[in-house]
Amino acid sequence: MDHFLYRDGILHAEDVPLPEIAAEVGTPFYCYSVATLTRHFRLFDEALAGTDHLVCYAVKANSNLAVLKLMGDLGAGVDVVSGGEYRRAIAAGIPGERVVFSGVGKTREEMRLALQGGIRQFNVESEPEMAALNEVALSLGVVAPIAVRVNPDVDAQTHEKIATGKSENKFGIPIARAREVYAHAAALPGLDVVGIDVHIGSQLTSLEPFEAAYTKVGDLCRMLRADGHDIRRLDLGGGLGIPYEGRSNSRPPLPVEYGHMIQRVLGDLDCEIEIEPGRLIAGNAGILVTRVIYVKEGEGRTFLIVDAAMNDLVRPAMYSAHHDIVPVVEPTPDTVEGPYDIVGPVCETGDTFAKARPMPPLAEGDLVAFRSAGAYGAVMASEYNTRPLIPEVLVSGDHVAVIRGRPSFDDILNRDTIPEWL
Ligand SMILES: *Cc1c(COP(=O)(O)O)cnc(C)c1O
Secondary structure, eight states: OEEEEEEEEEEEEETEEEHHHHHHHSSSSEEEEEHHHHHHHHHHHHTTTTTTTEEEEEEEOOHHHHHHHHHHHHHHHEESSSSHHHHHHHTTTTTTTGGEETTTTTHHHHHHHHHOOOSSEEEEEEEHHHHHHHHHHHTTTOOEEEEEEEEEEOOSSOGGGGOOTTHHHTSSGGGHHHHHHHHHHHTTTTTEEEEEOOOBSSSBBOSSSHHHHHHHHHHHHHHHHHHOOOOOEOOOOOBOOOOOOTTOOOOOOOHHHHHHHHHHHHGGGOOOOEOOHHHHOOOOOEEEEEEEEEEEEEEEEEEEEESOOTTOOOOOHHHOOOOEEEEOOOEEEEEEOOOEEEEEEESSTTEEEEEEEEOOOOTTTHHHSSOOOSSSSSSOOOOOOOOOOOOOEEETTTEEEEEEEOOOHHHHHHOOOTTTTO
């Protein structure tokens, strides 16, 4: 459920008609709903009610400071995967004790930053990283709390580019070697082993792979405790998928079902549970609004050329992802839909959002909205073709705010330098 609905024939973001925002900020733009973000966070928080837990929003899904501030105010922790994301979390007012640091390639500099600024735990992904973190912590005279990310060798049954829990993926240490690695960690004086971490992939549409992975984590927890480790926290990662196709009958499991499964599989361990959802919180809380530049008749097809492109929303080009695309003016029930190839202006054939997509008749200047664009949208954007990053707008009730403005062409050109010797 989200808060982008037609009212009086016009698509709104909460109480605000989208054409009003388009007139104010220009197209294309991202628009996020506070009500939807809030609702999605609470669904997870309530799904784990009764269990000691922290929902650590995955910053990489949508890292705008306003979104992070909202999450922090709701009581969320965050999962960051770079020093830059760590800085964002702190700048948004999230206390270091609620920040978890994940990622396969943390640098010593990033470790120092987080150890000095405050950190809940590092999710360590390799032995060389463990050794480096130990050294950095000792050099600062502190102890770094860690969980070791284990790779459970479970098939997440998702797109290969976002599957992370198979043995051939770069993530975590093989679960079969976990006891050895934990023994090594326990011997390092700069580290405090607090838990186990796992994250098997993104856009999972079934609970089965999660349950398979979490069962292995539960077994490992018992084994490690028997070995003398004080395992008190389980970080179960993110990955729960969202419905991208409104017309499809299948739907991914709900957060409440996910939460019940977690409690059933791991509830007897008396561990604090962390989860790191990103996509489910932000995905359907955002849309991308774009304007039709031209309607072009091709050979046996009609192209809808819009002013958003693959540099603004790369998911269709990168993962062959589907986004529902809807007109901002609601079609009447008797409208006959025709197939359109919906494309952007970038000079790549991959700049195609949809092929033969049934849409009501559209004309130059019409607005359309890409749904489910709140996660892995703006954060993955680039300025390819020297197209400025597009604005992000946040709506709450009838409040509207630009939470990231569109850079000017001067801003963009001034980032480059022509050396004087050239
Ligand atoms: C990407 C990522 C997440 C969030 O995944 P979603 O599919 O957006 O829920 C959580 N944890 C880690 C370690 C990640 O890399």
